[in-house]
Amino acid sequence: MPLPLKPEENIYIDHKILDGTYSMPTMQAASDHYTIGYMVSGDRRWISTKAIRTSHAGDAGISKPHVYHRNCSMSDTPYDRYVIKVKTQIFQPIIDIIGEEELDFICSNYLHFTKDSQKIIHSMYEEMLQEYNKNTSYSQLILQGMVYKLFFYMYENHIPSEEDEHTLYINKFDERIQTSLCYIEDNLMDGSSIEDVAAYVSLSPSHFSRLFKNVTGSSYTDYITDVRLQHTQILLGTTDLSINDIAAKVGVSNGNYISTLFKKRYGITPTDYRKEIKKSM
Structure with missing residues (x-):
């Protein structure tokens, strides 16, 4: 406290x-x-x-x-x-x-x-x-x-x-979900699969999935995708890592896949986003 x-x-x-x-x-x-x-x-x-x-x-x-x-x-x-x-x-x-x-x-x-x-x-x-x-x-x-x-x-x-x-507004408090959110951040590079996260808070994947949606209003898949894209933004702005290396750091094996997700979400390629960040510095 x-x-x-x-x-x-x-x-x-x-x-x-x-x-x-x-x-x-x-x-x-x-x-x-x-x-x-x-x-x-x-x-x-x-x-x-x-x-x-x-x-x-x-x-x-x-x-x-x-x-x-x-x-x-x-x-x-x-x-x-x-x-x-x-x-x-x-x-x-x-x-x-x-x-x-x-x-x-x-x-x-x-x-x-x-x-x-x-x-x-x-x-x-x-x-x-x-x-x-x-x-x-x-x-x-x-x-x-x-x-x-x-x-x-x-x-x-x-x-x-x-x-x-x-920002996600919590529908109700559940300590297991709050605990899982930090676990996701700490283990993103390893993939943060729903099976691993659910096991960490002693729940079955199906129970965890339902509880996560009830608490956060978001599906686990949508949430983890958003987290990966936020981390990708940070890494593009603070490192010179290639998109393949960034993909690995956010738990995705394919750089092309994360590039596709990034452009779909932000309307710009990771390469162009990095150029814009450098211009603004």
Whole structure:
């Protein structure tokens, strides 16, 4: 479980750079605070009792207390992230202004930003970390104002992303399915067959298939295809691997097959997609 805030603190902030393969070992939920996280680098799948979503460098996420979640690796890229914990009563003025319904909407997906906005947000987090580490008698009061400034900058400047189209909203919570989702990410290269995943959570393939559809609203086949294509996108943008090597890394034996799936889904070949990514860097 995330540690609660110290009695004398309303705001906590830290910055960590973790190995890209790091995954949270269990589901966790905050008890007394909201969390505002920002990812400088990395690729993560966020799994909660409410949704399955993905995040990448430059994305921010807001989590409410008592919402169990877990994130796992989608690439080897170092997981560089900032986390701010805000005590519930300090966060309440934000809710009073935007409303609970709007907050739920913001929390349902990661927030995405332009490159210019990412630089501003990164600098705001760094400034807050410096103030937190000063730990003067008035640092906590200063940090409260900085939290409000950060939140409303994010609120006013976030932009839509095609990643949001891949968010799956959970119909009901089932620990076996949540466990299987991280197993899929960790074993994608080996194929993540439905037989292997079902066995990992001690279910028959047929039972697992029905349960997966009931919980996620997606068939296992559609879900694993989507995961493979998301990993293919990441690898095209972060490596110089051939499409055959990428196919092997996402659990597909045939590079032509993954190319066909990729073009059907995104309307562009993997080669052209890689060229577009390099142009934008």
